[in-house]
Amino acid sequence: MPQPQIESSQDRRTQILDAALICFAKRGFHQASMHDISAEAGISVGLIYRYFENKDAVISAMADRHKKEIHEVLERARRAPTLLESLEILFTAHCCEDAPQVVSAFVVDLYAEASRNPHVADLVRDVLQTAMDGVTDLIARSPEAESAAHGLKPHELAELIFAVSRGMLMRDVLQPQEMTAAERRTRQLEVTRRLWRLLFKKESEPAYA
Incomplete structure (x- = not known):
C-alpha cells in the first residue's frame, strides 16, 4: 500500500519518530538501526538523514516531543477542579493510544539504555524531572x-x-x-482512586474506604 502524502517537514519528522518508537520497542535502542526505522516508516534512509x-x-x-506532551497534560490537569480529577487526567492520558504495550516496552528499554549511554541518561533524567516538577507543583x-x-x-x-505509575508500566510489559x-x-x-485514598485520606477515614 502506498504511503500517504506527507504535507510538511513537521509531518515527516512525526512519521520518522513514530516509526523509531516502534523499532526501539521491538528491537531495543541499541539494536535498532536507521535502516530499520526507514523500513518501518516506508521511506529511504537518505531521507531520514535529512532530518x-x-x-x-x-x-x-523524541524526548523533546514527550516533554511537550507532558506540559500539555499538566496544563489540562491544572484546570481540573480537584486534585483527584487532576490525577485521573495524568493516569489516563495515554489510555487511547493504539499500541500502549509498544509504548511501555519502549520506555522500559529506554531506561535500560540510559544505564549504558550517558546521552540517553541525560535525556531521561530531564524528561522525568519535567514530569516530577509538574506533579509536585500540582500537589503543592x-x-x-x-x-x-x-x-x-x-x-x-x-x-x-511516579513509583506506582512505573510499576503499572512494567506490568504492561x-x-x-x-x-x-x-x-x-x-x-x-x-488504581488512581485507590492511591488517592491512601495518600490523601482524612484521619477519620479508613485507608480503603
Whole structure:
C-alpha cells in the first residue's frame, strides 16, 4: 500500500519518530538501526538523514516531543477542579493510544539504555524531572496537600505516584493484557482512586474506604 502524502517537514519528522518508537520497542535502542526505522516508516534512509544526523538525534527529538506532551497534560490537569480529577487526567492520558504495550516496552528499554549511554541518561533524567516538577507543583497548590497521609510533603507524594505509575508500566510489559481503550481507562481510574485514598485520606477515614 502506498504511503500517504506527507504535507510538511513537521509531518515527516512525526512519521520518522513514530516509526523509531516502534523499532526501539521491538528491537531495543541499541539494536535498532536507521535502516530499520526507514523500513518501518516506508521511506529511504537518505531521507531520514535529512532530518536526523543519527539515532541520538532521533531520541533527542523524541524526548523533546514527550516533554511537550507532558506540559500539555499538566496544563489540562491544572484546570481540573480537584486534585483527584487532576490525577485521573495524568493516569489516563495515554489510555487511547493504539499500541500502549509498544509504548511501555519502549520506555522500559529506554531506561535500560540510559544505564549504558550517558546521552540517553541525560535525556531521561530531564524528561522525568519535567514530569516530577509538574506533579509536585500540582500537589503543592492543592488543598489536599495539607491533609496528606503521614505528613508527606508534595515532592514525596509525587515520588510515590511516579513509583506506582512505573510499576503499572512494567506490568504492561511483563503481563500484557488485551484491553480496549475503555477497559484500560477503567483500570487506570481504579488504581488512581485507590492511591488517592491512601495518600490523601482524612484521619477519620479508613485507608480503603
